[in-house]
Amino acid sequence: MSSKVVLWDFDGTLAWRDGLWRSALSAALDSLEPGHGIDPSRLRGRLSDGFPWHEPDRPHPELSDPDRWWARIEARLARAFEEVGYRSPRSLELAHHARHAFLAPASYQVFGDTIPTLNRIATHGWRHAIVSNHVPELEDIVEGVGLREHFEVVVSSALVGYEKPHPAIFHHALALCGRPECVWMVGDNPVADVRGSESLGIRAILVRRDGDALRKSPDLVGAGDMILAEDGS
Numbered sequence: 001m002s003s004k005v006v007l008w009d010f011d012g013t014l015a016w017r018d019g020l021w022r023s024a025l026s027a028a029l030d031s032l033e034p035g036h037g038i039d040p041s042r043l044r045g046r047l048s049d050g051f052p053w054h055e056p057d058r059p060h061p062e063l064s065d066p067d068r069w070w071a072r073i074e075a076r077l078a079r080a081f082e083e084v085g086y087r088s089p090r091s092l093e094l095a096h097h098a099r100h101a102f103l104a105p106a107s108y109q110v111f112g113d114t115i116p117t118l119n120r121i122a123t124h125g126w127r128h129a130i131v132s133n134h135v136p137e138l139e140d141i142v143e144g145v146g147l148r149e150h151f152e153v154v155v156s157s158a159l160v161g162y163e164k165p166h167p168a169i170f171h172h173a174l175a176l177c178g179r180p181e182c183v184w185m186v187g188d189n190p191v192a193d194v195r196g197s198e199s200l201g202i203r204a205i206l207v208r209r210d211g212d213a214l215r216k217s218p219d220l221v222g223a224g225d226m227i228l229a230e231d232g233s
Contacts, residue, residue, distance in 0.1 A: 002125045005180040006227065007173060007197070009150075009164075009187030010132040013220075015110045015145055017102075021047045024102035025080060028094045031101075034141060038084055046083055050076040051162040053133040056192065061161035066136035069128055069158045073135075103137050105144025117220040118150045124228055127180070129153035131173045133163045133192060153177055164189070165196020182231065186223050203230070 007139045008014055017023065022043045029036045051073065052060050077095035078088065086094060101107065118128055124133045128151045132138055138156035155173045162168040172185065185204040187193025190211035194204040198214075205223045206213035217223045 002127055003178075003181040004126045004231070005129055005174075005177045005183050006121060006126050007129050007131045007143060007170070007183065007185045007202070009185075009189065009193050010130050010134060010138065010142070012188035012209075013111075013186060013193075014130070014147060015108045015116045017108045020104065021077075021098075023107070024098040025077065025094075027101035027107075028081075028097040031096055033086075042084055043080065046080040047076070050079070051172055052157065056133075056163035056166050059162055059166070059168070062160045065161055066158070069136055070099060082110070103135065103141065105141050108145050110145050110147065111220065113220045114147070115150070117224045118147075121224050121227060122150070126227070127152050127177065129155065129162065129173055129177055131155045131169060131185070133157040164192035165199065167196070167200055170197060170200055170202065184227050186220070 011017065011020070019026070022040060025043050026040045029038055052063065052087050063072060073207040074092065074095040078091040081094045083093040083170065124127065130142060130151050130153070132155070134156045136158040137158060139148070141201055142151065142154055153173060153176045155176065157163045157169055158171050160169050160192050175179065183202045184208055185197035188206065188208045190206050190213050194206050194213045197204045203215070204213065205215045205217055205226055207217050207220060207223050215226055217226065
């Protein structure tokens with residue numbers, strides 16, 4: 001087994017969901033409250049706290065069960081609906097619907113350079129794993145968008161109980177990968193992905209956005225070039 005592994009973030013790196021949680025809330029309103037008249041801009045910023053990844057220094061092993069994780073998150077989503085005028089129990093019904101809207105694989109799109117880059121790097125002996133601050137059903141989403149076959153391991157913070165940049169989630173992923181000797185991290189968050197992995201001595205590449213990082217690329221093609229060039233592949 002190759003001892004070379006690339007760890008990949010998911011949202012914003014391999015694929016994207018337009019609007020993320022805000023669009024899931026809008027989808028719930030459109031479905032259950034047709035003609036609601038709430039502009040999506042009113043939902044912007046209402047979910048800027050209350051999720052586990054907003055407090056990455058705080059472990060949450062008590063939420064590693066999917067039902068407990070979603071109970072916490074649906075309560076937070078319900079509060080967002082209450083802030084735009086919906087009272088309980090309707091706010092809870094909307095939150096539950098938003099949950100399922102967020103999980104729909106059809107709402108995600110894979111970047112055009114994702115699969116070619118994964119395949120290219122794999123031909124040089126690299127294995128792939130996903131490490132993401134995400135929902136318990138991340139692996140199902142990865143399967144639904146047609147990417148699961150490319151990854152040996154899919155690690156979601158919701159099931160591990162730690163959020164990037166906490167070192168524990170990286171250690172967990174590396175253990176599942178057999179503690180490889182050569183590791184890279186590729187992601188679109190300069191703190192969660194880059195600083196978190198570099199604090200453990202893992203080389204990292206910031207992709208698809210500007211930010212404070214030693215290595216940056218506007219796309220995955222450039223990230224693949226860096227990985228293969230630095231390791232002489």
